Amino acid sequence: MTTGHPRPSTVVAEADAAQREAIYRIRHDVYAVELGQHPVNTAGRLTDRLDDVNRYLVALRDGEVAAFVSITPPGPLGYSVDKYFERPEMPLDLDGGTYEIRLLTVLEQHRDTDLAATLMVAAYRWIEARGGRTVVAIGRDEVTPMYVRGGMRRTGLTTTSGAVTFELMHADVAEVRAAFDALEPVVAAIERAVDWRLHVPLRKPAACFHGGVSFEAVGVGLDDLGRHRDVVNADVLDAWFPPAPAVLDALHDELPWLLRTSPPVDCAGLVAAVATARGLDPACVLPGAGSSDLIFRALPRWLDRSSRVVLLDPTYGEYAHVLEKVVGCRVERLPLERSDDYRPDLAALVDLVASGPDLVVLVNPNSPTGQVLTVDEVDLLLRAAPPSTRVWVDETYVDFVGQTVEPLIRRHDHLVVCKSMSKAYALSGARVAYLAAAAH
Structure with missing residues (x-):
């Protein structure tokens, strides 16, 4: 990768239908006419079977495609490298977490720029954000050093197509991340010079930790709790109002006894109260010390590194932390668009759910x-999901909208509803939450 800057007129985005058509024509011009890798055809366009699943990222100059790169996700169609190498000879496993970067192409008039490096960064970030584990590519001799600087490992396996020699390369996404961290000047240059319109941010978002920082301001020794009055608590969204007066009265009257007495071991009273209030069978209620406790206990028990999980993006950051940092599984995100007021694309979400994630x-x-x-929309998703796909609905804020999907547990064994008393009941410090699911 060079450190020159793309011109500020550069836009990086995912290709739309018109831009994909332009790409197919550019592919013909470059790979059939210029490089002789494919026969010239009268239609003047070049596609292949992987275009049914390929995602194209483009660099635009003055609204026109100046460069592009293709990403092939894991799936039954395989990868383009399968055309050139037998899998037993490849020093890597092409599994459900492998993404292929291919067809990195820059139009001739833009080949003295950093568009190739910019699109490689875009492709890596796109893959990283979707929970990819490994990256595979075949790179032309002249761009191999750029791939290597981006964290790719050479294999020594080469193939020739037309006038071009390619080498098979691969990397773990963690290796690519380490290379990115070492290329901060390049990333900073892209940040300054490019109008970045991908759904995936250029920089990986910082880990989202739930609370704690505000207590550093109060004082971790808690020797002066009154300091909280001078602290704006912005690291966790707690209630801005006090608990119900009856709760405060009960705590005040019985606080000495509560502090010196061991709590019940099975929370039977809480389970019974929740079941009565929510109209649930007590066997369907599992209490926990806050929703975070339930998240940290349930998800690592159900999932492992081979698991695939679907998240909306953006959403509550603790889920990504547990899934990616604690469990280490593959996370696939459905981007929420500002232009759509961040409402999920229901059809796209149904397709993701129907694909059978864990x-x-x-x-x-x-x-x-x-x-x-809505409850009907969640029901639609549940009906689309295979029985092996758990659907976890976190209703921490549901009391503010007056609906719940809890009754759906009677019809869907794979639904798990997570409820917290932290927000509407202003009981974050009490650490009270529960899961509702069909009894097994």
Whole structure:
């Protein structure tokens, strides 16, 4: 990768239908006419069977395609490298977490720019954001050093097509991330010079930790709790109003006894109260010390590194933290568009759910967007999901919208509803939450 800057007129985005058509014509001009890798055809366009699943990222200059790169996700169609190499000879496993970067192409008049490096960064970020584990590519001799600087490993396996020699390369996404961290000046240059319109941010978002920072301001020793009056608590969204007066009265009257007495071991009273209030069978209620406790206990038990999980993006950050940092599974994100007021594309979400991930996480209402899927829409998703796909609906904020999907557990064994008393009941410090699901 060079460190020159793309001109500020550069736009990086995912290709739309018209831009894909332009790409097919450019592919013919470059790979059939210029490089002789394919026969010239009268239609003047070049496609292949992987275009049914390929995603194209483009660099635009003055609204026209100046460069592009293709990403092939894991799936039954395989990868383009399968055309050139037998899998037993490849020093890597092409599994469900492998993405292929291919067809990195820059139009001749733009080949003295950093568009190739910019699109490689875009492709890596696109793959990383979708939970990819490994990246595979075949790179032309002249661009191999750029691939290597981006974290790719050479294999020594080469193939020739037309006038071009390619080498098979691969990397773990973690290796690519380490290379990116070492290429901060390049990323900073792209950030300054490019109008970045991908749904995936150029920089990987910082890990979202739930609370804690505000207590550093109060004082971790808690020797002066009154300091909280001077602290704006912005690292976690707690209630802005006090608990119900009856709760405060009960705590005040019985606080000495509560502090010196061991709690019940099975929370039977809480389970019974929840079941009565919600109209649930007590066997369908599992209490926990806050929703975070339930998230950290349930998800690592259900999932492992081979699991695939669907998240909305953006959503409550603790899910990504547990899934990616604790479990280490593959996370596939459905981007929420500002132009759509961050409302999920229901058809796209149905398709993702129907594809059979191990888990789908829906924060409903979503945090931080506030958008709500109706009970009927969640029911539609549940009917689309295979029985092996758990659907976890986090209803931490549901009391503010007056609906719940809890009754659906009677019809859908794969639904798990996570409820918290932290927000509407202003009981974050009490750490009270529960899961509702069909009894097994």
